[in-house]
Amino acid sequence: MNNPEPDRTVELTILMPCLNEAETLAVCITKAQGFLARSGVTGEVLVSDNGSTDGSREIATSLGARVSHAPQRGYGAALINGIETARGTYIIMADADDSYDFENLEPFVERLRAGADLVMGNRFKGGIAPGAMPPLHKYLGNPVLSTIGQLFFRPNVRDFHCGLRGFNAARMRELDLQTTGMEFASEMVVKASLARYRIEEVPTTLKKDGRSRPPHLRSWHDGWRHLRFLFLFAPRWLFVYPGLVAFLLGSVAVAVLAFGGIQIGVVGFDVTTMVYASALCVIGYQSLLFFWLTKLYATQEGFLPTSPRFRSIVAKWTAERGLLIGLGLFVLGIVIAIVQVFRWGNIDFGQQNAAEAVRIALPSALAIMLGFQTMMMSFFSGVLTIPRRDTRASAVIES
16 A cells, blocks of 8 residues: 655645535535634645546635545545545544534544544534434434444444544554445444554534435445444354354253253253254354354454464464364264164164154264364365465555
8 A cells, every 4th residue: 555654744634535515515625624724733625536527526626625536436435545645644534515513623633632543523422403313323323333333342432433533544544444335434443443542532513414415325225234344343243152152052952962851840852952952053153163264364364453362273273183173073973873873773773762863863963064064164264374475565565
């Protein structure tokens, strides 16, 4: 990534992503320039244009703002382009729809100067004007996503998707943000939290935007993309916790019922329960394997940070060890099956007690399935951990 050296005369870049914002862009630029003039902060207004066809670029240029063309479409793509081309030490970003308060950015600048890496606005503390936020977003979307984000990542942010936020430009570039759509807003907070950045929050206001056209945001579609992103960056919540519960419940039930049915009050549990418990055990085990593979891939590609503990586990858990463990489980299942065949032969392959036959067959089948899955996972993890040349590093050197 060929990032510009910060211009020591530019402390702050006010960044606006733009796609056909001719109706409101001028007033946003004027307010931002007014803040810079009034506060004495040395800065620039940067418009990262996403392919506007309504004259937005010309409006920005005529007002003295700097315009940078974002070649790829998308909210995140426009902001990534702006972050890469910004000249300021700090960046404050907000939409160019005149809904955010560009005239009162002092709290953001003060926190950034004091050492914060990321400063989030909080619209619920600062005030939301009537009609500024749809009820679906205000009472469901934002509270739910913010609560999930806080639970998973602990960023101490109560308005996870506020579009007005400031950050240290150099520190943000280090995160290598990737998403090009609306989930970019989540990626910034999630990666900053995972990197243990100093994240602070200040009240800000939100008013009804000045556009006559519908917003680019699609409530359900983009809300799902944010939720999916949060889960993918928290594989423990997506895979480990539900998988561990399912695996333990299933395996304990199978182990207990393998010795005979049990009665709890008026309810009896026997081989039918064993069948469903086996399925629960397999589902839980698959979930745990998916966690391991997801974590390996995400850390190899730089999506998730790697801890010393995880690197130590990866070094110890070689594909060969996984294959041996899987093979052991597989052989155990085969041995149990062979024993059952011999027992069947002792009655001249005649009629068996169905319940007792199932009671033995299920642990055998379970060991065979879990062993085979373990071997396949070990092969795949071996592929993911093959040492490779770091092309990203060489690209940076070449640029």
